[in-house]
Amino acid sequence: MNCKLTLRRQVSRDGRERDGLKSPLCDLRPSFLRKRSGCEGHSSHATPCRPKDDPAKPRSEGCQPLATTAHCLLLFGVVLLFALLLPLSAAAQRLAIRNARLLPVSGVAIENGTILIENGKIRAIGANVAIPAGTQVVDAGGKTIMPGIVDANAHFGLRDTLNEQASEVTPQINILGQLAPRSGDFTHALSYGVTTACLTPDSANVVGGQCGVVKMAGKTPAQMLLKNVAGIRAALGNDTANGNGGFFRAGANTLGSIYLRRPNSRMAAVWELRKALDEAAKSPMLTSVRNGSLPLHVSAHIENDIRAAVTIADEFKIPHLVLDEGSEAYKCADLLAEHKVQVVLTPSADPQTEGPDGSSPIFNTAGLLEAKGVLIAFGSNSNDPAPLLQWASLAVKHGLSPEAALRALTLNAATISGVAERVGSLEVGKDADLLLLSGDPLELTTHIEKVFVNGQVVYRAE
């Protein structure tokens, strides 16, 4: 037991070192090029020996070869040495926030609780937490702490066009190639309480490319990076059908291409997606989608397109389908529940006007999906960060339960983005990404006072 614990700590420390120093600066090579180094995971952050990126699996499980007795003893020795040296060095940075209302999301609210942060990770959380000597202690004065929000479908902080024009099927490109780490968007996102975002390609291509997950703090791509490939983004709908019509039919989101090519219609968009998946053997990324090691995100608004996405996923037995936007998802909630489709809602449309793609958005899509047991998250789906917390607050007014709203904002979004082992809830061992709020997070009058990423204050409202 003791041994296993130390082993896990060691591995995670190793993982951080790799991330900060050894991992190439935002290595955008697809996973098949990196396989030989012994790391088959899609995330550059994944520990070297984990077979697959499965958030449900604890880290140590993937590291069975390491867990020999010899290794165990060796590591135990090393850790013992560290433990002896620790009081002498000032290396361990500890912060305790006490007298806070803690909303861990993964569990029930803790009144008058304490959260202990060590070296950027949550070390302990609860009503009675022993605070080691030499810890910086902050009194929250009864204010609320919740995990940082995860935006599960974002386009901000990226440069230039988010649609590749070379082809209508581009699974080989990664959105993080467009990342602009110095963009002010990341500060704006922090002001909305968003600490992590799954960045996705836009929807003019049938298969737009790979999604990547970054944190909102850090000066270089490597510092921001959480997961290099978090999914493959596809799209069905008007953008897809109109975007590729050549120079003279430039869609709203594209410059237009000089090449006249498919798709120009919904049927061709569906046909392209089907063809791409049929020929998945040609693309390691689409192979990963078919075998379920990567989720397939499909952006769709109207019921027709949503049903088409589910049909295709069914045809190709794609295990992990994520519906992005889903303005009319409420019309086929049963279908989405039955196929275990996860939905990243973007309530960007005002029901007073017609929604995107001529859809009819309603107020309570989130609540209706919750009622059917569909896993939901929120995504800004915009070049600008969005007030996701306020959206969730309105979703609660319209019928979503408050617990489901907080979960959708954090843990669900982290799960969909494949980073739930690092962020999305206040749990021991997870990154200390959290929000200090003046009151109930789902009240519009509540104010985000401080935002922590990796245990550091990265945003403070004046």
Place this chain on the structure above:
Amino acid sequence: MPNRVLLAARLLLAGFALALSSSAFAQQSGILAIRAAKILPVSGPEIINGIILVRDGKIAAIGANLPIPDGATILEAAVVMPGLVEAHGSRGMDAPNENVPVVPFVNTADGVDPVNVAFEDALRDGITTIHVLPGNGTVIGGTGILVKPVGSIIETMLVKRPSGMKLSLLPTAGRNRMTQIQELRRAFDDFQTYAEQLAERRADQKKKGEPEEEYDPRQQAMRDLVAGKLTAYLYCPTDSDVTRALAFLDTHKLKSVLVLGPDCYKSAPLIAKKGLSVVLDPQMVLWETEPDTGKEIRHVIPTYFQRAGVKFALQAQPGAFGTRSYWYQAATAVSYGISRSDALRAITLSPAEILGVADRVGSLEVGKDANILLLTGDPLDSKTWVDRVVIEGKQVYDRKTDTRLSKLLTGKEAPDAP
């Protein structure tokens, strides 16, 4: 979407029928009594266990534990407050801008669609007084109207016509900032020339004993504007426009309200010195990058005007579900540090004062129009609903019979309205 328009028309007609029937009911005794756990009059301190008595569409009495006359119709609510006032917008207009840059003679009453679903939304969101102005895409856009969202023809809706004139410094249609303000100056010079020549002709005609030439009706609105009988709603999209706007207003001595873009917060002290009131942009937060350090700085726009002592009204923005509402604007303003009372004032009494109708609407005071919202809870609580709306003493909205709201919440088409 003809279907949607038909539906809207049906719903509004239904609402109108309901309004008529309920008013007929109320008129049996002539008195409507509204009893609330809490009354927020906006103009004064809140009243616990308060009662409002309404007679002939006006507030006859307001206070704690007032006796309710026999035979009065009684409505109950958790919280009661005045109907909201929309200070600026083009609600119900599908084409708010004329193509020609100078059109002072047009009026939005001729363009507004009374059965536009936006008026129905207004009731659901508790807006009882709406300023419908031309858009910002012209130079002199025309005059506006003040309406209440009641009935399906413009005549039943009108509160005031004309309400003010739209002037805009936003360069559109190929104009740049220089030509934009030049067009504006020229329009005023042209009117001046017209007025002087007319005066000469009329003096001449009088001397000759001939009938005097009438004022050209197309020039009437400009005449009122220049005489200070009509307020100019001058749109300044950026801060640089404010200085030019103030100089222009000085030259022509116009009565004016400034409608401001987000970065105009820089001119708040200047605007305060001129004693002008403003309508703020729906975007209440502006981020700016410090050029030297690259640091992002967050500006909360209303705080600058609050500090400078400028009277301001908030605007709601089109956007995600429910963010269009003034509740959302006021509550988020509070989260940004505006005081609760200032936020509520900025969507009720302040816009009423800015529009010059504070003698009739904007607060709950004896003698004012009985435009009253019956809420399920505190207005800034995000879960609060508008339960009923009373306009001029008549109940015009009931959440229980709001079929469209039911569709927006359940996703199911409601059975046809009767």
